[in-house]
Amino acid sequence: MATRRAPRPLVVLAVVACAITSIPLLYLVVRVGSSGLDELTMALGRQRIPQLLGNTVALATAVTISCVALGVPTAFLLTRTRLRATTLWVIVAALPLAIPSYLAAYGWLAAIPTMNGFIAAWFVLTLVCVPYITLPVAAALRVATSGLDDVARTLGYGPVRSFLLGTWPQIRPATLAGSLLVCLYVLSEFGAVALLRYPVLTTAINQAYGSSFNRNYAAILATVLVALAVLVVIAEQSARGRAKRRFTAGSGVVRHSVIRLGRWAPASYSLVAIVPLLAVGMPVGVLFYRLLQAETLRELNVTELLAATANTLALSIGGAVIAVVLALPIGVLAARYSGRIVRVIESVGYLALGLPGIVVGLSLVFFSLAVVPALYQTAIVLAFAYGVLFMPKAIGAIRSSLGQVPTSLEDVSRTLGYSTSQTWWLVTARVARPGILAGALLVAVTAMKELPATLLLRPTGTDTLAVELWSRTSASAYGAAAPYAAVLIVVAAIPAFFLSGARRAATEDTA
Amino acid sequence: MVLGISGCSTSGQSEVTSGAPIASDGRLTIYVGRAEDLISPLIDQFTADTGIEVSARYAATPELNALLLEEGENTPAQVFLSQDAGALGSLRNSGLLTALPATLTSLIPAGFTSVDGTWLGVTGRARVIAYDSEKLTAAQVPDSVDELTSADWKGQVAFAPGNASMQSFVTALRVLEGEDAASAWVGGMSENSPVLTESNNATLDLVNAGTVKVGLINHYYWYEKATEIGASNMRAQLKFLPGDAGGIVNVTGAAIMTGSDGDPDALAFLEYLVSEKGQRYFVDTTYEYPLLPGIDAPAGLPSLSSLINAGLDLSDLDTLSQTQALLARYGLI
Numbered sequence: 001m002a003t004r005r006a007p008r009p010l011v012v013l014a015v016v017a018c019a020i021t022s023i024p025l026l027y028l029v030v031r032v033g034s035s036g037l038d039e040l041t042m043a044l045g046r047q048r049i050p051q052l053l054g055n056t057v058a059l060a061t062a063v064t065i066s067c068v069a070l071g072v073p074t075a076f077l078l079t080r081t082r083l084r085a086t087t088l089w090v091i092v093a094a095l096p097l098a099i100p101s102y103l104a105a106y107g108w109l110a111a112i113p114t115m116n117g118f119i120a121a122w123f124v125l126t127l128v129c130v131p132y133i134t135l136p137v138a139a140a141l142r143v144a145t146s147g148l149d150d151v152a153r154t155l156g157y158g159p160v161r162s163f164l165l166g167t168w169p170q171i172r173p174a175t176l177a178g179s180l181l182v183c184l185y186v187l188s189e190f191g192a193v194a195l196l197r198y199p200v201l202t203t204a205i206n207q208a209y210g211s212s213f214n215r216n217y218a219a220i221l222a223t224v225l226v227a228l229a230v231l232v233v234i235a236e237q238s239a240r241g242r243a244k245r246r247f248t249a250g251s252g253v254v255r256h257s258v259i260r261l262g263r264w265a266p267a268s269y270s271l272v273a274i275v276p277l278l279a280v281g282m283p284v285g286v287l288f289y290r291l292l293q294a295e296t297l298r299e300l301n302v303t304e305l306l307a308a309t310a311n312t313l314a315l316s317i318g319g320a321v322i323a324v325v326l327a328l329p330i331g332v333l334a335a336r337y338s339g340r341i342v343r344v345i346e347s348v349g350y351l352a353l354g355l356p357g358i359v360v361g362l363s364l365v366f367f368s369l370a371v372v373p374a375l376y377q378t379a380i381v382l383a384f385a386y387g388v389l390f391m392p393k394a395i396g397a398i399r400s401s402l403g404q405v406p407t408s409l410e411d412v413s414r415t416l417g418y419s420t421s422q423t424w425w426l427v428t429a430r431v432a433r434p435g436i437l438a439g440a441l442l443v444a445v446t447a448m449k450e451l452p453a454t455l456l457l458r459p460t461g462t463d464t465l466a467v468e469l470w471s472r473t474s475a476s477a478y479g480a481a482a483p484y485a486a487v488l489i490v491v492a493a494i495p496a497f498f499l500s501g502a503r504r505a506a507t508e509d510t511a
Numbered sequence: 512m513v514l515g516i517s518g519c520s521t522s523g524q525s526e527v528t529s530g531a532p533i534a535s536d537g538r539l540t541i542y543v544g545r546a547e548d549l550i551s552p553l554i555d556q557f558t559a560d561t562g563i564e565v566s567a568r569y570a571a572t573p574e575l576n577a578l579l580l581e582e583g584e585n586t587p588a589q590v591f592l593s594q595d596a597g598a599l600g601s602l603r604n605s606g607l608l609t610a611l612p613a614t615l616t617s618l619i620p621a622g623f624t625s626v627d628g629t630w631l632g633v634t635g636r637a638r639v640i641a642y643d644s645e646k647l648t649a650a651q652v653p654d655s656v657d658e659l660t661s662a663d664w665k666g667q668v669a670f671a672p673g674n675a676s677m678q679s680f681v682t683a684l685r686v687l688e689g690e691d692a693a694s695a696w697v698g699g700m701s702e703n704s705p706v707l708t709e710s711n712n713a714t715l716d717l718v719n720a721g722t723v724k725v726g727l728i729n730h731y732y733w734y735e736k737a738t739e740i741g742a743s744n745m746r747a748q749l750k751f752l753p754g755d756a757g758g759i760v761n762v763t764g765a766a767i768m769t770g771s772d773g774d775p776d777a778l779a780f781l782e783y784l785v786s787e788k789g790q791r792y793f794v795d796t797t798y799e800y801p802l803l804p805g806i807d808a809p810a811g812l813p814s815l816s817s818l819i820n821a822g823l824d825l826s827d828l829d830t831l832s833q834t835q836a837l838l839a840r841y842g843l844i
Contacts, residue, residue, distance in 0.1 A: 047842045113720030194709035203709060207673030207844055210573035212835055213601035213828065215580060294739055358574060365581045377587065455570040456578050460540065460587070471547040471569060477739055480548075 006337040011345075013329035018345045020326060021388050024352045025226065027363030031219030043220045048204070056200040056228065059121055059193070060186040066126040067182045070275060071133025072175060076163075077268050078134070079141040081259045089272050090138070091493055094441070096279035097131045098492030100449040100466060102191025103485060104128050106473070107283025109195055110290075121198040125186055127279035132185065132442070133178035136397050139438040140174035141167070143401065143431065146257050173240055173403055177396025180236040181442075184353040184392070187225055187232070190452075201225050202356045209358065222359045229354030233347045280489060287482035294479030304468070309487055312464040313494075315379060316447035319386025320495075323443040324398075324436065326391040331398030331439075336407075346395065353392040357452030360389050365456055382457045386447040393446060394439030401435020402428065441495040448492050465491065535775040539565045542579065542588040544572030544598065545763070553792050557783050563776050572598050572675075579768070580605060589771035590780055592633070592763070595675040599630040599764050600826025609772040611781070618785050623762050623802045626824045630766035633784045634793045635800030636729040637751060637760050637818055638680045641718045643725070644748040652725065652750045656684075656757030659725070660699030669706035669714045670727040672843040676711070676761040677727060679825050682834045684756040686823060694837060701841035712736075718747040729761065730812070734798035753817040760800065760818050762825060 032040070043049075077083060078090055096104075105124045108115055115123075148166030149159075157165065190202040201221050208218035261268050327349075334346040352360055364385045368376045375381050405428050413423040429436070451466045458467070465488040472481035543550050547569040554565050570578070572594035579586055579602055586607075593599050602608050608629040616628045624632035642652045653659060659668050671677050685693040706723050708714045714726035715736060730749055737745050752758025765784055767777045783789045790801035798809045808815055824830075838844045 046839055048839070048844070051842075109716070113717065113722050195713060197706070197708055197713070199707070203673075204844075206573070206709070209577050210571075211597065211673050211675045211678050211844075212832065213573075213576055213580075213598060215577060218577075290740075293744075358577065362577055362581050365578060369582060369585050373585065376585075452574065455574055460566050460568040467569075474546050474571070477548060479739065 006333055006339070006342065010329055010333055011341065014333045014345050017326040017329050017391070018349050021349050021352055021391050023367045023388060024355055024360045024363040025348075027366050028219050028223050028226065028359070030366075031216055032223055035216035035220065039216060040220060043217050044224075048199070052199055052201050052204055053224065055118070055198060056187060056202075056225075058118065059125070059198065059200060060183045060228075060232070062118075062122045063125045063129055063186045064179050064183045066122070067129045067133045068175060068179055070126070070271075071130045071178065072137055072171070074130065074134045074272055074275070075137035075141055075171075077272055078138050080146070080257075081261050081268065083261070083268065083272065092276045093134050093138075093272060094131050094445070094495075095276050095489065095493065096128050097442070097445040098449060098489045099128055099280055099283060100191065100451065100469070100488075101125060101128045101189055102195060103283045103287075103469070103473075104279055105192035105195040106478075107286040110286045111282065116197040118198055120196040121193050124192050124196060125189060127275055128192075129182045129185055130275045130279075132181040133175060135438050135442065136174040136178045136400060136435070137171050139397065139434045140171040140400055142434055144170035150257070173400040174396070176236050176240050177400050180232065180350065180396060181353070181393055183232045184229055184350065187228055187354040188356045190356050190358075205356055205359070215362075218359070222355055225354050225356075226351055229351045230347070232354070233350045237343060237347065284482075284485055284489065287478060287485050291479040291482040294477075300480075300483055304463070305483060305487060308463045308465045308468045308484070309491060311462055312448050312466070312488070312491060315383050315464060316386065316444045318379070318383030319390065319447040320394075320440045320444040322384055322387025323391040323394050324440050326387055327394035327398055327439060328436075331395050332402060334395070335399045335402035346399075349395055350392045352389065357389070357450060358456070361385065361453030361456035364388065364453065368457075377457065377459050379459055379462065382454065382459070385453050385457050386443070386450065389450065389453060390443040390446050393442040394436075397435045397439030397442065398432065401432040401438075405431045444495045445492050448488065533771070533774045535563075535779075537563050537776065539563050539589055539774075539776040539780060540587050541565055541567045541590045541592060541780065542575045542586075543567050543569045543592045544575045544594045545569075545592060549797055550592065552796070553789065556788075556792070557780060560788075561779055561783070563779060565780075576601060579607060583607065584770060586768055586770065588768050589774055589777045590765060590767055592765045592784075593630075594763050595679075596625075596630070596632075596762055596764055596825035597675045597679070597828065597831055599625070599766050600824075600828045600831075602766065603627070603629045603826065604828060607769055608766045609769050611767065612778070615778070615781060615785070619802045620804060622823070623760070624764070625826060630764045630826065631781055631785060632762040632764050632802045634763045634790075634797070635760040635802055635815060636676065636731050636763070637800065637812070638676065638758050639728060639730045639733075640750045640752065640757070641715055641726045641728050641733060641747045642750060643718055643721050643723070643746060645721060645746055646724055649748065649750055654750075654752060655755040656680075656727065656752070657696065657755075660696060660703055662703075664703060664725070666704040666706070667724040668700065668703065668727070669708055669717045669723045669725070671708045671710050671714055672838055673709065674711060676729050678831060678834050678838070679761055679823065680727070680757060680759055681838065682825075682830055683759045683819070683823055685830075685834065685837070687756045687819070697837055697841050697843065701843055705843075707843065715747055719745065721746065727757065731797055731799050734809075751813045751818070753813055754819060756819060758818050759823075760815065762802065763799070764826075 074093060078093060083089055104127060108124055144167055146167055149162040152162035152165045190206055193200050194203050201224060205218045205221045208214045330346055330349050333342050368381045409427055410423050413427045418426060449466050451470055454464055454467055465484050469481050469484045554567055558565055576598040579588060579591060611628050611631055616624055616631060619632045623635060640652055684696060706717060711728040711732045714728050715732050717723050718726040733749050765781050771777045785803050787806060790803045790806045793799045794801050794809050800808050800815050835844060
């Protein structure tokens with residue numbers, strides 16, 4: 001936005017945050033470096049590599065497009081229309097995030113066993129990824145003005161055209177940030193694509209660990225994923241750059257009209273209901289059906305369930321706090337300053353998100369043993385791992401919400417005699433709060449269902465809900481898994497609830 | 512029994528270490544590459560019987576294998592209980608396993624345990640054909656995997672080419688029938704529109720749902736699923752393949768990490784696994800083959816001696832990598 005030089009302390013903080021999240025990339029350099037040139041050429045020359053690469057790109061592209069197509073209208077309905085029980089719908093819209101993608105795939109497979117290949121993977125991953133668009137776009141819409149739409153309407157444009165001219169440029173950064181998360185998520189996803197038999201790079205990485213015990217080959221494939229992630233991040237940045245040139249939000253007035261649904265009500269309710277129903281209702285329904293059908297049931301150990309719930313909450317909240325602390329300097333830098341260094345710092349911050357959890361988990365094993373061996377296999381390292389893994393999820397939300405705080409507001413604050421830090425707390429952080437909270441929510445919810453890194457890094461004997469779920473489904477005990485899946489979703493609804501609270505606060509602030 | 516391609520890979524480093532024997536501290540850390548629900552009752556029983564407190568870390572075998580390789584000598588693990596022999600072979604090649612006492616390794620017949628005494632075979636799983644009993648009778652299911660390359664089975668065979676136990680079957684095929692025959696089989700299967708999955712469980716689900724007529728899996732997955740939904744509700748049924756390379760036996764195994772060489776608690780656990788009590792636990796709970804001679808196989812299973820075990824060193828990664836090269840050549844992995 002501004003072309004001022006970034007203050008040095010901020011750049012230093014951002015560089016440190018960026019270095020921390022680059023641990024997985026450094027690890028890959030070490031691993032790929034220890035494989036010979038022969039191994040490298042042979043790995044990349046395998047007959048299946050072009051197919052795996054093509055499949056990976058096709059899936060990531062298709063899922064991103066469909067998530068935008070579903071997520072933007074959903075966010076609009078949640079924030080700009082008179083839906084009944086809006087708070088409930090906001091929570092419901094976030095729920096698919098609580099479903100591990102392999103569980104969604106499992107649910108659909110149980111119902112339709114013939115599901116497989118591209119269409120199946122595209123369908124299931126779209127369901128679980130839509131909230132990555134819905135949440136940041138809804139956060140952006142809450143602080144966006146619809147005044148420009150009104151201006152467009154008075155100039156004779158239709159409602160859709162006016163939205164595209166007035167509101168869309170204000171939510172475009174959030175849409176792009178969400179798309180980036182979806183795209184990187186699909187690049188790194190393993191569970192669902194494996195079950196739905198769609199071969200991509202991550203399934204090949206898993207085979208490299210699972211049958212060849214070949215860490216170097218796995219690292220080479222993971223590096224290909226990083227290269228793809230670089231392309232995706234650059235594409236998002238250049239798209240965002242164009243958006244900035246086309247439009248700058250000048251008005252500090254946050255005000256928007258609320259639309260009555262009228263005859264659009266049935267279609268609107270269907271849209272906000274369909275994704276959560278298919279993504280959450282289906283797999284949970286199947287698990288409970290299995291629970292009723294099961295002939296032998298292992299007794300539900302309530303103490304174990306409660307302990308796993310407490311562990312899950314504590315670890316994911318810790319992870320969210322660490323992630324937001326790491327993401328803030330990068331997000332502020334990216335929102336307020338431009339230039340090559342800023343772009344590089346921001347891009348590198350995102351890359352680890354394109355890597356499958358097992359690679360990131362191993363890199364943190366490597367790192368913590370080398371640097372803080374005393375903390376190895378403690379909750380601290382695991383929470384730190386969540387922070388590193390999911391920090392990029394917070395960057396976009398923070399950056400796009402800060403981007404909507406007009407610098408003129410801060411200038412006013414300073415002319416009134418407030419210091420830079422007072423201005424930050426009183427003005428910037430306050431206006432950007434919904435976005436920062438949405439970022440923390442995304443991190444917490446994702447951390448709750450995280451499995452591969454948790455299995456590698458957790459303190460021995462500490463179980464989370466996702467671990468308990470895995471432990472049961474991996475032994476075909478789907479019925480016994482049902483209570484854990486249900487509690488995971490209930491627990492994940494807590495951050496979703498806080499998000500809706502943030503929404504109310506934001507509405508009051510601007511009323 | 513031992514046909515022996517015992518060509519114990521090039522990397523046979525010596526794990527012999529000297530020094531004073533470690534005293535028992537009554538505590539043991541184990542990495543378990545199998546489902547917690549299956550193994551934790553056994554560990555509880557071990558603690559009750561011996562007084563040794565166990566701290567167990569559960570994850571899938573590939574993850575724990577990668578974890579152990581990453582941790583190297585810094586691992587807190589003293590014992591690794593692995594779902595397959597290949598993972599143990601990769602740890603041995605990295606010099607992370609100790610040599611076990613011969614009194615222990617000699618309990619398990621050759622072919623079902625390590626060639627060099629670095630790991631101990633614990634249980635066996637037979638490769639089988641799972642078939643859709645609504646479309647096929649047992650007699651219509653081939654007695655040999657050789658027939659599955661014919662046009663009759665086009666698009667009807669599911670398997671997990673990246674799975675370790677599937678790959679050791681292909682290795683057995685190479686050893687038993689020769690490289691040309693194995694290459695012909697893999698090529699024939701790849702052209703027969705196979706349905707490729709990522710796991711034995713996923714393969715079984717496809718057969719159980721009637722999506723494919725047959726699947727190549729390990730026998731014990733069927734029993735796991737039957738425990739969950741009831742044997743009478745299983746649409747998939749198993750055909751064992753006595754005398755066929757497609758019906759070989761894979762093993763699960765345990766090893767002691769270098770840092771715990773000679774640790775009495777670790778040795779006690781391995782002894783427990785292959786004790787009568789330990790072996791019976793597996794027979795009753797997981798329906799796997801006991802490897803200790805004299806313990807009966809689970810009811811309804813053909814005897815272990817009727818199934819071919821090529822005396823393969825299932826942990827020999829050199830021959831495994833040749834198998835993978837073969838599968839890669841036909842685009843299966």
